Amino acid sequence: MAFLRQELAIDLGTANTVIFKDDNVVLDEPSIIATDTKTGKLMALGTQAQLMEEHTPPGITTVRPLMNGVIADYDAAEMMLTGFIRKATGRRKSILAPALRVVIGIPGGSTPVDMRSIRDSASHAGAHDVEMIYEPMASALGIGLDVTAPNGNMIVDIGGGTTEIAVISLGGIVESASIHIAGNEITTDIIDHMAQQHNIHVGRTTADQIKFAVGSVLPELDEAEEPEPIAVTGRNMVTGLPLEATIDYREIAMCIDKTIAKIENEILKVLQKTPPELYSNIVRNGVWLAGGGSLLRGIAKRFAAKVNIPFHVAEDPLKAVARGTCLALKGSDRYPFMMK
Numbered sequence: 462m463a464f465l466r467q468e469l470a471i472d473l474g475t476a477n478t479v480i481f482k483d484d485n486v487v488l489d490e491p492s493i494i495a496t497d498t499k500t501g502k503l504m505a506l507g508t509q510a511q512l513m514e515e516h517t518p519p520g521i522t523t524v525r526p527l528m529n530g531v532i533a534d535y536d537a538a539e540m541m542l543t544g545f546i547r548k549a550t551g552r553r554k555s556i557l558a559p560a561l562r563v564v565i566g567i568p569g570g571s572t573p574v575d576m577r578s579i580r581d582s583a584s585h586a587g588a589h590d591v592e593m594i595y596e597p598m599a600s601a602l603g604i605g606l607d608v609t610a611p612n613g614n615m616i617v618d619i620g621g622g623t624t625e626i627a628v629i630s631l632g633g634i635v636e637s638a639s640i641h642i643a644g645n646e647i648t649t650d651i652i653d654h655m656a657q658q659h660n661i662h663v664g665r666t667t668a669d670q671i672k673f674a675v676g677s678v679l680p681e682l683d684e685a686e687e688p689e690p691i692a693v694t695g696r697n698m699v700t701g702l703p704l705e706a707t708i709d710y711r712e713i714a715m716c717i718d719k720t721i722a723k724i725e726n727e728i729l730k731v732l733q734k735t736p737p738e739l740y741s742n743i744v745r746n747g748v749w750l751a752g753g754g755s756l757l758r759g760i761a762k763r764f765a766a767k768v769n770i771p772f773h774v775a776e777d778p779l780k781a782v783a784r785g786t787c788l789a790l791k792g793s794d795r796y797p798f799m800m801k
């Protein structure tokens with residue numbers, strides 16, 4: 462009976478957590494908590510905690526419990542997941558709480574220890590039944606691809622901590638790579654660039670704002686896509702006085718070029734290992750991009766020019782994994798790739 466059982470599909474990402482319940486997004490918040498430094502007690506969760514990030518006095522600590530897609534701080538992850546599950550279901554701690562089943566997306570590169578840590582953390586957060594699905598498989602489902610068909614599809618998910626590349630056919634991952642170069646790295650490139658070229662010391666929050674406003678992987682965009690330059694104020698690293706600079710997309714395209722090239726090379730490597738029939742399918746179907754990194758301007762065009770295969774950005778790429786996890790949850794008896 463539905464009211465005795467609740468089901469959640471969770472994308473527990475390095476940067477963001479997205480939860481679907483009954484086909485709807487019920488939670489979409491940054492993966493971060495704020496705790497009391499002395500007692501370790503939870504002070505804020507998700508969006509509220511992110512507002513505190515880089516603004517904390519000594520008594521408050523903010524923690525991002527995931528690194529490179531997997532749990533790095535177990536206690537913090539459990540606290541965060543418990544809080545998010547409570548928010549998503551409206552449930553309180555009670556023996557009368559309905560049974561809770563969750564399906565969680567995990568990176569393709571997860572080790573058995575990583576998987577155990579996710580499972581334990583979800584159980585402690587109140588889940589009675591925990592299943593997992595590899596994130597590239599989830600993205601493919603979320604994009605609407607027929608993952609069980611004898612047809613090769615390639616997914617590239619550029620998240621916060623990891624870029625996952627996978628070739629999928631007949632319900633399985635045939636070839637894949639998972640690298641720790643993604644959105645966080647791009648933000649770091651921007652911080653370094655601001656320091657080296659403009660003598661301005663900016664934090665990650667500001668660097669992210671620059672990335673969203675003028676992030677581009679091409680030094681020449683179509684006119685319709687060109688963003689307005691952004692004015693950035695920060696501390697002059699030499700004089701300590703406030704300094705303003707105007708940053709345009711061409712500058713960002715240059716400073717993140719090496720990082721994007723690393724992702725490109727990894728895509729090429731996976732394509733080189735892909736069996737010929739699947740390769741032909743991919744050339745015909747194109748490659749699908751998901752994750753927040755796929756929102757960088759010009760990315761499909763740049764990758765397509767590099768590998769000579771069309772690239773498509775998923776609709777709502779930040780939610781592809783969670784949406785696919787939700788589809789997997791509903792069809793789990795039909796899907797061979799769900800893991801307990």
Ligand SMILES: Nc1ncnc2c1ncn2[C@@H]1O[C@H](COP(=O)(O)OP(=O)(O)OP(=O)(O)O)[C@@H](O)[C@H]1O
Binds near residue numbers: 643673756757
């Ligand atoms: N409009 C945008 N332009 C460029 N980058 C963006 C944009 N929006 C989000 N991002 C970046 O995308 C990343 C977050 O993407 P996403 O939510 O897919 O990651 P995640 O699933 O939390 O991480 P992972 O999959 O590595 O565990 C962050 O680095 C964020 O800065």
Ligand SMILES: [Mg+2]
Binds near residue numbers: 474596618620752
């Ligand atoms: Mg992700």
